[in-house]
Amino acid sequence: MQTTGTARRDVPERRRDTLQRLSEERDIWVSTSHPDHGPHQVPLWFRWDGQAVWLCTGEASATARNVRSEPRVRLALPDAFDVVLLRGEAECFSDRAVSADAGDAFAEKFGWDPRMEEGPYLYIRVAPKTVLAWRGEPELRGRVLMREGAWLRLDPPRAPVTGGAAGVP
Numbered sequence: 001m002q003t004t005g006t007a008r009r010d011v012p013e014r015r016r017d018t019l020q021r022l023s024e025e026r027d028i029w030v031s032t033s034h035p036d037h038g039p040h041q042v043p044l045w046f047r048w049d050g051q052a053v054w055l056c057t058g059e060a061s062a063t064a065r066n067v068r069s070e071p072r073v074r075l076a077l078p079d080a081f082d083v084v085l086l087r088g089e090a091e092c093f094s095d096r097a098v099s100a101d102a103g104d105a106f107a108e109k110f111g112w113d114p115r116m117e118e119g120p121y122l123y124i125r126v127a128p129k130t131v132l133a134w135r136g137e138p139e140l141r142g143r144v145l146m147r148e149g150a151w152l153r154l155d156p157p158r159a160p161v162t163g164g165a166a167g168v169p
Helices: 011-024 062-069 100-110
Strands: 027-034 038-048 053-058 072-076 082-094 121-135 144-147
Touching: 011 038, 011 082, 011 121, 011 144, 027 053, 027 062, 038 062, 038 100, 053 062, 053 100, 062 082, 062 121, 072 121, 100 121
Parallel strands: none
Antiparallel strands: 027 038, 027 072, 038 053, 053 121, 072 082, 082 121, 121 144
């Protein structure tokens, strides 16, 4: 892993890299919290559908209990140098109520279909409200890629146009 001399990526490249990682990676750290039991963090398999992260866990798991009482979650791809963090609110779907498209896509990615298991499972959909991404210290500034559910502008700000009489734009 390279930790020094890293070139700073521009926002379009950082967003492209982030979307690629979300599409290709298998594991994501899920942080939830319960009003009585406090924080809980666990790695789970996930699938990115282009708009949201889909997870699946046992219906009786601490993660499932937590998101039902406090839907705000944080997600992190497992790399401490090439960081991708997401924040959003969980929507829950039982294995009987999840859409066929979402369930089939999850099963296709992992070769495992929770809907076919004996015990009940909970599908969790998290549409990110915030996405942060950076590689090393050079990218800490400007690490926010999404705010309030909207990707930030990809094009660099334009330089002000000057000219006219007495330098008036």
